[in-house]
Amino acid sequence: MTALRNIRPTTAGIALAAAVLLGLWPLLPAWAAHTAAVSLGGGLVALGLMILIRFGLVSFGQGLFFAIGGYAAALANQFLGITDMLVLSVAGITAAGAIAWALGYIVRGHRGIFFAMLNLAFSMILFGILAKTVALGSTDGFSVGVPTLLGVAPGPEAGRLTFVLFGFIVISSALVAWIVDRILASPVGYAGQGVRENELRLRYLGVSARGAVHLAYIMAAKLAALGGVFTVLLIGHVTPEDTAYWTKSGEFVFVAILGGAGNVAAPFIAQTVFELVRTFALQYVPEAWQMLLGITLLLVILFLPGGLWSLVDRLRGRNA
Amino acid sequence: MPEALLETRGLGKTFGAVVAAEDVSVSVAAGEIVGVIGANGAGKTTFCNMVTGYLTPDRGRILFRGTDITGCTVGEATAAGIHRSFQIPQLFPGLTVYENLLLSVGVFGHRRPPWWKPLVRPEIQEAARRVMEQYRISDSAETRVDRLPQGVRKLLDIAMAMVGGPAMILLDEPTSGISTEEKFDVMGNVIDALRSSGATVLFVEHDMDVVGRYADRVIAFREGRVLADGAPQEVLENPAVIEHVVGRRPPRSSDA
Ligand SMILES: Nc1ncnc2c1ncn2[C@@H]1O[C@H](COP(=O)(O)OP(=O)(O)OP(=O)(O)O)[C@@H](O)[C@H]1O
Ligand SMILES: [Mg+2]
Numbered sequence: 001m002t003a004l005r006n007i008r009p010t011t012a013g014i015a016l017a018a019a020v021l022l023g024l025w026p027l028l029p030a031w032a033a034h035t036a037a038v039s040l041g042g043g044l045v046a047l048g049l050m051i052l053i054r055f056g057l058v059s060f061g062q063g064l065f066f067a068i069g070g071y072a073a074a075l076a077n078q079f080l081g082i083t084d085m086l087v088l089s090v091a092g093i094t095a096a097g098a099i100a101w102a103l104g105y106i107v108r109g110h111r112g113i114f115f116a117m118l119n120l121a122f123s124m125i126l127f128g129i130l131a132k133t134v135a136l137g138s139t140d141g142f143s144v145g146v147p148t149l150l151g152v153a154p155g156p157e158a159g160r161l162t163f164v165l166f167g168f169i170v171i172s173s174a175l176v177a178w179i180v181d182r183i184l185a186s187p188v189g190y191a192g193q194g195v196r197e198n199e200l201r202l203r204y205l206g207v208s209a210r211g212a213v214h215l216a217y218i219m220a221a222k223l224a225a226l227g228g229v230f231t232v233l234l235i236g237h238v239t240p241e242d243t244a245y246w247t248k249s250g251e252f253v254f255v256a257i258l259g260g261a262g263n264v265a266a267p268f269i270a271q272t273v274f275e276l277v278r279t280f281a282l283q284y285v286p287e288a289w290q291m292l293l294g295i296t297l298l299l300v301i302l303f304l305p306g307g308l309w310s311l312v313d314r315l316r317g318r319n320a
Numbered sequence: 321m322p323e324a325l326l327e328t329r330g331l332g333k334t335f336g337a338v339v340a341a342e343d344v345s346v347s348v349a350a351g352e353i354v355g356v357i358g359a360n361g362a363g364k365t366t367f368c369n370m371v372t373g374y375l376t377p378d379r380g381r382i383l384f385r386g387t388d389i390t391g392c393t394v395g396e397a398t399a400a401g402i403h404r405s406f407q408i409p410q411l412f413p414g415l416t417v418y419e420n421l422l423l424s425v426g427v428f429g430h431r432r433p434p435w436w437k438p439l440v441r442p443e444i445q446e447a448a449r450r451v452m453e454q455y456r457i458s459d460s461a462e463t464r465v466d467r468l469p470q471g472v473r474k475l476l477d478i479a480m481a482m483v484g485g486p487a488m489i490l491l492d493e494p495t496s497g498i499s500t501e502e503k504f505d506v507m508g509n510v511i512d513a514l515r516s517s518g519a520t521v522l523f524v525e526h527d528m529d530v531v532g533r534y535a536d537r538v539i540a541f542r543e544g545r546v547l548a549d550g551a552p553q554e555v556l557e558n559p560a561v562i563e564h565v566v567g568r569r570p571p572r573s574s575d576a
Pocket of ligand 2: 364365366407492
């Protein structure tokens with residue numbers, strides 16, 4: 001895979017996608033708007049995994065940072081009375097960034113299955129702690145109030161998903177995707193290729209491979225945390241099982257592979273497909289939805305090893 | 321004698337029962353082209369590994385431009401200006417020749433690569449193309465390196481090692497795996513490019529004709545120790561070197 005030549009989304013493309021979503025708001029039924037927002041939240045986590053995949057790494061414990069983001073926002077809301085979604089997002093990102101910085105010193109020397117499993121181990125520890133902490137509601141978790149933005153508070157009759165929250169999620173996701181795209185095209189992104197392709201050569205080019213992995217790890221953690229904040233604000237509740245449990249981490253890996261590492265849009269598309277398949281499967285064939293997901297993944301691995309995004313690449317290749 | 325660019329004092333390295341280096345004290349002056357010879361397992365690669373910070377010597381010191389660099393990391397040795405090529409080329413196999421150089425030029429020397437500026441910029445592209453021309457591998461620009469013939473892989477490996485303009489370059493068997501007919505072509509091309517860059521060169525080589533042709537000085541290793549060190553004629557005709565390194569071979573009267 002020659003990621004160096006992947007077609008990059010334009011700034012205009014990302015802005016257009018955001019504008020379309022915002023413009024659709026009045027037309028979208030509540031469930032669709034909710035699905036779109038939830039997909040952006042989960043897509044951010046998968047986007048972080050995509051950065052790691054570019055480095056040849058995968059984490060089976062990204063739920064750790066998803067949970068840290070979610071809990072940081074929920075705690076700040078419940079115990080400090082903060083309702084501003086911008087402040088809550090910053091809180092989640094900061095907490096995850098600090099913890100990833102510290103854990104990064106442990107993980108950055110590991111590759112392959114060890115890197116993946118170390119993260120799983122961390123996430124299981126956090127799950128254990130959260131599930132045992134009575135003050136945080138143990139396995140039941142606790143609730144989060146309806147967020148505000150810069151003093152704009154939704155009226156009491158408004159549902160949980162207000163236009164303010166929807167718009168905030170859409171615009172921040174677009175901004176983050178734009179930044180990640182630039183990072184992947186920067187020397188850091190290319191250093192990631194170097195780590196994946198030949199770490200020895202990279203070191204002899206004067207680059208600290210461990211330093212680059214550490215940086216990627218922190219970036220992925222911050223993205224997962226932001227996804228966690230969004231998800232918790234959308235759901236209005238946080239539990240260990242829906243954030244830090246290992247099946248949640250597995251879901252994110254699933255989505256990252258489903259989308260492929262070709263483009264920053266891929267994780268969001270894959271997360272949307274995932275949410276739609278789950279929603280409809282749970283409604284019509286509740287006992288078979290996992291089987292359905294399994295088959296989807298199998299087909300992607302067998303026929304689209306570059307993920308769903310490779311379909312887009314193929315179409316463009318044919319038109320060119 | 322001019323001040324040494326690289327100097328080692330009593331370097332030693334032991335792997336279990338194998339002594340890969342023992343009391344290695346050599347000195348290389350700026351501008352010299354030094355050939356290193358020795359039988360398989362004599363410690364030539366171990367020497368390169370120690371000088372570039374890949375291995376830490378168990379004993380002895382390494383000085384570069386008079387500064388003690390013993391125990392520094394690969395990144396630090398690279399930053400100090402000591403680069404190397406490899407016995408087995410170390411490339412980015414999934415990328416093309418051009419992309420390998422683009423990546424190398426773009427990330428070179430960034431211990432912490434900047435994330436806010438794009439790597440592909442006209443000056444980086446230009447530099448990558450220049451390197452390809454210099455090493456005459458432009459024809460393979462668009463070929464993925466895992467599909468390249470050995471000769472081009474070797475050249476690319478050296479070209480990548482030269483990114484950043486080192487003061488000193490260690491070439492570990494630059495002509496290994498290249499046919500006898502092509503060896504002089506490749507080596508001539510490389511030495512020309514290195515000379516014009518002004519780098520001091522130390523190259524490990526098994527082909528004595530190549531050594532005799534390009535080295536200003538020759539160091540012979542045997543079982544981790546320096547067996548002989550001096551002018552090429554002198555070292556290549558030293559009886560101990562002939563016995564342990566060069567091997568006896570029929571005189572070739574016809575190629576004079
Ligand atoms: N990392 C290592 N671990 C264990 N033994 C090693 C290691 N590196 C080198 N050796 C041993 O040290 C000795 C010297 O090896 P070295 O690779 O330096 O030889 P060389 O002169 O480069 O040989 P060649 O011409 O085959 O490349 C050999 O006996 C080798 O097996
Ligand atoms: Mg060797």
